[in-house]
Amino acid sequence: MRYDVLIIGAGPVGNYLANLLAKDYSVAVVEKKNSFGGKACTGIIGSENYERLNLPKEAILNELYGATFYSRIQSFSIGRKSPQAYLVDRKTLERELAKRAMKKGADYFMSTTFKGFKNGKAILQHLGEVYEVRANFYVGADGVNSTVAKAIEAKTKAEFLIGYEVEVLGEFNEKAVEVWVNKEITPDFFAWVAPIDGETARVGTFGSIEDLNRFLRLRRLEPTRILEFKAGSIGLGWRKPWIKGNVALLGDAALQVKPTTAGGIVYGMLCAQALKKALLEWRPEKYWNYCSWVRKQVSFGLKFRKLFLGLNQEEIEKIFEILGSEDAKEVIETQADFDDHLRTAKAILKRPKLLAKLIRVSPALIKALL
Ligand SMILES: Cc1cc2nc3c(=O)[nH]c(=O)nc-3n(C[C@H](O)[C@H](O)[C@H](O)COP(=O)(O)OP(=O)(O)OC[C@H]3O[C@@H](n4cnc5c(N)ncnc54)[C@H](O)[C@@H]3O)c2cc1C
Incomplete structure (x- = not known):
């Protein structure tokens, strides 16, 4: 058996990539579980990217128009007239994406575990039987405990x-x-x-x-x-490299996750688009560069996370007071973006009044964000 691309892991991101590639390449997907779904995941996905990525409508369980934020002693709500995010059923999301990829020609091998690489081939195990598959390119979309990441000796301090x-x-x-x-x-x-x-x-x-x-x-x-x-x-952090020779890491395997909310589905899929672009150009090494938007968001999110960990509850209460003000709510309601947290923070910091108040609470926070 020989494929152009072998994708390891049929989670949302692996299936999404299979969709993107199946028309141009011979694609195989191996999945160690015997069915789709089952992962712990709230399943919240920003509506704008949901439409943009053309994700299956069948998976949507609920439409979310806003959020209420609670601290120990305060709360404030923000909302919009149109849905800002969807709550999805992960099993349906993964199955529908896999069905689409299969219809485009991708081969799926369920109950099949990737064990490692040997002489440029992937060693796979299906119900006790071990065999080898060769591909021109391998993608580890096998989640946070990625075996592919271990196989290419990717390092992390996340x-x-x-x-x-x-x-x-x-x-x-x-x-x-x-x-x-x-x-x-x-x-x-x-x-x-x-x-x-x-x-x-x-x-x-x-x-x-x-x-x-x-x-x-x-x-x-x-x-x-x-x-x-x-x-x-x-x-939350980096696991590098994202690409080594003819092996790439994608989605949670590469820790392509928002450190602010731990959402990873959209960032993984955006990086899948970047990987497709790099592969079509026959320049796989460009994958890292083409993920620059996601990398910027992750860098920002990691700074934010560090600051969050350093704040005490009294400081959080003061920040709530500021973010709950009419001025801040107006910015959040009109300019906040579900997946672009960098843009959201910039919009808030552009308001001189809000900026001045936030500096008073935590100069370190503002310095780091600016
Ligand atoms: C509690 C919790 C809540 C979350 N809530 C959200 C949320 O609301 N929104 C959001 O966007 N993200 C959320 N996330 C993150 C989200 O679940 C991940 O970012 C997302 O699942 C990443 O998709 P993936 O396809 O990269 O990896 P996964 O979903 O982990 O899929 C990897 C697939 O690879 C398979 N696999 C693993 N090893 C092998 C192997 N050796 N051989 C073959 N197959 C293998 C696995 O069985 C799995 O099917 C949450 C995470 C947690 C833990």
Whole structure:
């Protein structure tokens, strides 16, 4: 068996890349699980990029128009007239993308695990049988614990966090996400409540299971009304190189994740587009350059993350006071972008009044962001 491109991992990003490449190349995708989906993931994807990337409508469970932000003692809401993000079903998203790729000619090998490279070939294992496949180009889209990254000796000093999430019954505003920033409850990350409808939501945080339990108590959600529990890791930082010879890392395997929110689906897909461009030009080494927008966002997000970790709750309360003001809300409502956090921060810092107030709270924060 020989393919132009062998993609390892049929998550959303691997399947999306298979779609992009299947018309121009012979493509195979190997997936170690026996079915799609199942990963711990809230499934929130910005609506603008959802349309732009032409992702399957069938996967959308809910449309989200805004968010309410809570600190320990304050809250404010922002919203727009059109949906800003979608809450999706991961299994449907992955299956539909895989179906599209198959229809374009991609071959899928489920229950097939990539074990490593030997003499330029991929060693695969399917139900106890080990065999080799040769491809001209290999893509590791095999998630945060990437075996492909290990095989090419990619290095990382990233911060790895475990996310805990439940699907739970309760009472929710079905059109808005809740974001809770309270270091006394969840010290490592914010906690989120993402409604599927008015009575069911995905609720989670990164850190420890105790953090999530504390949050569920604060939010008055009953441990006996949990429909599903999931845990999964995320890596915030760099894992390099993204390309070595004829092997590229993509999506979570390359840690193409927003350090501000831990969202990785859109950034992985944007990098898949960059990889396609580099491959079509026969200049795979350009992949890193073509991902420059995502790299800028990750760099910004990492600075923001470092600052967040250094803030105490009193400082967070002061920042909430500023961001909850009419002036700031107007900027956020008109200029914030779900995936472009750099642009959002710039828009806020362009307002002299807001800038002056934020400098007073944390000069270090502003210095780093500027
Ligand atoms: C709690 C939590 C909540 C999140 N919420 C969001 C969110 O709301 N929005 C968002 O955008 N992102 C979110 N993320 C991040 C998101 O889940 C990832 O960024 C996304 O799944 C990355 O997709 P991927 O295809 O790169 O990797 P994955 O989804 O991890 O897919 C990798 C695939 O590779 C397969 N695989 C692994 N090893 C091998 C092997 N050796 N051989 C063959 N196959 C293999 C796996 O089985 C898997 O199917 C969240 C993450 C967590 C942990």
